[in-house]
Amino acid sequence: MRKPLIAANWKMNKTVGEAEAFLHDFIPLVKEVRDTDIVIAPPFTALSAVASRIKETPVQLAAQNMFYEEKGAYTGEIAPGMLTDLCCTYAILGHSERRQYFGETDEILNRKVKVARSYGLTVIFCIGESLEEREAGQTFSVLQREVQEGLKGVGPEGIVIAYEPIWAIGTGKTATTGQAQEAHRFIREKLSALYGDAASSIRILYGGSVTPENIDALMKCADIDGALVGGASLKPDSFARLVNFTR
DSSP states (O other), X not given: OOOOEEEEEOOSOOOHHHHHHHHHHHHHHHTTOOSSEEEEEOOGGGHHHHHHHTTTSSEEEEESOOOXXXXXSOTTOOOXXXXXXXXXXXXXXXXXXXXXXXXXXXXXXXXXXXXXXXXXXXXXXXXXXXXHHHHTTOHHHHHHHHHHHHTXXXXXXXXXXXXXXXXXXXXXXXXXXXXXXXXXXXXHHHHHHHHGGGGGGOOEEEOSSOOTTTHHHHHTSTTOOEEEESGGGSSHHHHHHHHTOOO
């Protein structure tokens, strides 16, 4: 049985003070949760403050990105050791915004995944097709390529997949439960081809305009093990509702 995981990706939102105010209201709403993993990925500037605030709570800390070198002349980048030093246990890699706006390729992401795992970070590895690719019937070929190339030479341990149809991110559009389950089932088949029986324990999250209104239906799908949440994770009551989805 795969334990559900609900992860908040705050993206470029929240100052330190705003992050602390969020946690002040949010933690009491989830402090008794034990049957779902809760992960929050604040911006880098708030990682230390959030790490201090979530001690002895069920909330775990993630970074939104990470560089593939351990140190050096890479102005503006963050090394994996810097993240573990701040008590991060997760790293989100391959988000469509990183691929789209910052030119991150499958090769670059494969390097990032490998070094993140070498530091013991659990990787939330994002994959997904654009609207143009879906309309051209390329959804499965895109997902297959991103799984195979991104996870090349990587074992199944410490890997979480996040399926995020790019056309549904921040648009208010959500894949139907049928579309989401179909994609998740295909991803699990590709993971099985890579890892055999171990693929059955890898969690696959859905990301793409997840809201309190659609979380229950999504979580009833056989191959959806949680959610990677953007906008709906920015308010304490909204994100707590997602964590406390109806089983």
